[in-house]
Amino acid sequence: MTTPQPPDGDEPPRRWQDQDTEQFSRPPGDDPSSTMSGGYGGAASGGAYYVVDEPLPLTEEELAGLRGESAPPPLLTTKRVMPLEDEPSGVVQRYLFPTEKFRGEWKRHWIELGKEIGIGLAATLLMGYATGYLAKKNIPSGVTIVIVLWLLVLLWIGWRIGDWWFDRFILTNKRVMVISGIITRNVAMMPLVRVTDMKYVQSPLGRLLKYGTFELESAGQDQALRKVENLPNPNELYLRIVEEMYEPEAVEARLGRVAEGEYGEEDGT
Known part of the structure; x- marks a missing residue:
């Protein structure tokens, strides 16, 4: 004898049965329909279930972020480019035109x-x-x-x-310069857009004391800045010049000067 089913809308509350609790007591690994690892199960034939592991403790950095505090600085850094100077010295200032952006100056x-x-x-x-x-x-x-x-x-x-x-070696967003002399002042420059090849050479002593000689080529022509000797930290300086030549936006971003329409269409400056 069958029990008549109530009409739609009048179904009484369903009572818990033994099969309803099997999905919660069965381990995740025994569920053939489980598709995810790490304690999360998929949909079973009798319903869906989830097993949640205990929460991991928060680190000090995460707690500091929740409290609105700044995280401590990392012990190691991957920064390979020297920080940019804000203003040129009085020795260099007079040789820069107003629209030129100063990037740094170095004594030999x-x-x-x-x-x-x-x-x-x-x-x-x-x-x-x-x-x-x-x-x-x-x-x-x-x-x-x-x-x-x-x-x-x-x-x-x-x-x-x-x-x-x-005696100073100067880098701007437009050119490289060398200023030398006390009584007789010599100012040599080369536009960055004209530099076709650049390298630096370090002797064994130069590698030990961190100095090197830069060689710049410009369209196969002999230039006043073809060879600049005894510049400090040549690897970092090389990266600085290359970044200024090929990624000026990265330099501007590091300085916080990136703004819409700030760069020109032709040379990216």
Whole structure:
């Protein structure tokens, strides 16, 4: 004898049966219809079920983000390009035109003064030996001459140090420049759009002390900036120049200057 079914809309509440609880007591691995791993099961013939693992504890960085705090800086960084300088020095400012964007300036590596430092040390040692010898021989005029010569050598070394101090390699978004000289000032430049090839060379000593020589080519022509010696941190400087040549938007983004319509259509600056 069959039990009559109630009409639609008048169905009484359904009571729990044993088969209704099987989907919750059965392990996920025993469910043949399970399609996902990691504790999540798919749809079974009797219904769908989900097994949720215990929540993982939040890290300090995640907690700091929830509290609105800044996460601590990473121990290691992958930044390979040196930070950009904000403003040029007074030595360089006068050689930049208003629409040019300054990217950085660098003095040559101190190895540029290696010869002068060696001469100064040798002159000091010789002066000490010569003055002591002449003083024992009671030749005061000879001592005076030796001291005067030593002072002249020191004056020449001071001049070379001043020349090194004012000698700058400059990078902008338009060109590279080298400024040198104290009395007679030399300014050489090359547009970035004219650079067809560029490389840097490091000797074993250069790799140890982090300096190198840059060689720039421009359409097969001999340029004033064809060879720039003893520049510091050549790898980082090389990346800086290449980035300025091929990815100026990346430089602008790092400076926070990216704005709609800021770059030109022809040269991307």
